[in-house]
Amino acid sequence: MKSTHITINDIAREAGVSKSTVSKILNHQGSISEETVTRVNEIIERLGYIPNQRAVNFARGTSRNIVYIASAHKHTTYTNIFTFDIMCGASHELSRHGYSIALVDLVETLKAGGTVSDIVKSHSADGLLVHASALSDELIQVLRSVSLPHLIIGRPDLDPDLNWIDTDNTLAGVCAAEHMMECGYHSVLYVGPQKEELVSSQRLRGFKQYMLDHGHHVHRSHIVYTDGTRTGAYKTFSEFVKDREQEQPLADIDAIVCENNLLGLSVMRVLDEYGISTPEDIGFLTFDIHPYATIMDPLPTIVDVNAYDMGVAAADRILSCIDDPSRRVQEITTLPVLLQGYTTIGANPPLEPFPELIP
Amino acid sequence: MKSTHITINDIAREAGVSKSTVSKILNHQGSISEETVTRVNEIIERLGYIPNQRAVNFARGTSRNIVYIASAHKHTTYTNIFTFDIMCGASHELSRHGYSIALVDLVETLKAGGTVSDIVKSHSADGLLVHASALSDELIQVLRSVSLPHLIIGRPDLDPDLNWIDTDNTLAGVCAAEHMMECGYHSVLYVGPQKEELVSSQRLRGFKQYMLDHGHHVHRSHIVYTDGTRTGAYKTFSEFVKDREQEQPLADIDAIVCENNLLGLSVMRVLDEYGISTPEDIGFLTFDIHPYATIMDPLPTIVDVNAYDMGVAAADRILSCIDDPSRRVQEITTLPVLLQGYTTIGANPPLEPFPELIP
């Protein structure tokens, strides 16, 4: 035995069959007598043989690897909070199918030569998962000119022709509105960042639509737009409350919906400063559980996007694109979930909301 | 031309040389005449030829891939905040050397059969990077029985024989103490979680040592231990302040050092409730910039661990282990950095601390 590693030849010799036969048994193809199958499998088991994946891939012309393109610079985990959660979901699903997932920094793909076309030419991936925030005009060009299956995670505003999946942001807005109605809140204030952002505007749209469908037109005066930063939101919302101060501040508002955690933090602070309690004086709901919802007091009711599940769905779809390259995928896949917290008076106030996530 | 892809044979034919020659040129080995090199390279360039990495790896017996084992379940990005930052750093460094990095969930490695030994036998990685939190007794057994180069990120308390690197937590404590002294704070309170945690105890040790070396013994009464949760820390610290309330609360304390963000959040809140301002009444410093330091008011002075750079260092070390498998690595590599915020009166109070990270 010349090498430390066992090969298909060792198994074949030991079993007294050809390596073709072993290969067929390994891959469950062709018709091999049950007796042979059993005998060979015993030997495989006994010797602890695992096929050399490099050789398998090379022979098959595949890599069983998916490249995940996203920004991956210092502090990405913090500025782009969903990137890793998505990757974890995709990793989980891919590994179930014998695929690996490799991280490639967006910056790499922008280099001269273009790593993406290098990935294609060097055959180092069977498919590409691209975080929408990593999408650029150049990347889109490459994606279209290249035969490698791809999938954008997050609907691209630039080019709707590509394959993409996204969470249902509109439905998230609907969820929020629905919950508010269920709690008996009718006069609801919506706090969101600039209209231009796609996610934000979809959430708002869903929210407004549901309210309208149920007889409550959301008036412009019940929507507060901020610049999206924490301090900006604080300032804007502070002034909003101050400007319309009556005997009791926000007396005409039942509840507040905050389009993200950062705004939620600021809004909660302002409420605190005005001595407005939640849920006693006013209901409160925010989108996303990360990164700050778990440190709000009291723990808020949340509509969460479920980034991990979007990763799972992305993996599933890219695999089916690899199976059938002609397949087009343009889907709203992942559904939002409502997590009941302490800031709305719902039907079933939980003893302890999402306890496993509380730090 | 039968396939859509160009191979080394196409280049050889086009250039009128053998593929051996092309291979040598591609890999800068052997002695080839300058004229041939130029001609062949022109053709390579013109045809946009990139070697099939699968074939290269197969022929060389390498995979040019590193597997990163860490917990990668839902919400990992939030509960294990450094995992992805480390991966990004490693990914950056590895890609500079033509290596890819694949994520493998810790749970996979615990499965029957043990994915790690499968990785080895299937030759799908040249090296293993293991997040310390993913280390188990079983994994340690496998790591030792297997010839694949490995590196633990974070010093393992279980088995110091493995290869590992870590940040200098003790030095981080020293940094904190040093800064406090520079600011003229002498009576400093230290708030930390249970003693048992390795990182915490190292930070505390460094802190105490530096203070002692400079004539300030940190008395037990100046160390507050909490249970490490946000609410627990709030309660403990609240009671601590209350118990020793004089005319002015914490009048005998110059400054507070909080061992992590979560405790910092609670401490700041208590200070707020007692009307104690920082830095006017008391100095404040916390470790780590993530996940909450950027939303504290005012922005705190921080000793940060630089997880990304640890990933870079990890990649560097694992590559050298692949180069020389006999190499042992047991190093404290990454140095902490002090980020001056608004909560200590340092020599150079910044106009705007770490602005690129403020959400």
Add this chain to the structure above:
DNA sequence: CTGAAAGCGCTTACAG
């Protein structure tokens, strides 16, 4: 300085 040949460890028509 260059090339023919063997080999890396599998898969896959094809023949029997």
Add this chain to the structure above:
DNA sequence: CTGAAAGCGCTTACAG
């Protein structure tokens, strides 16, 4: 049901 043979696209002694 089974096996001999070609092939995947490179690298690497070895010979010249």
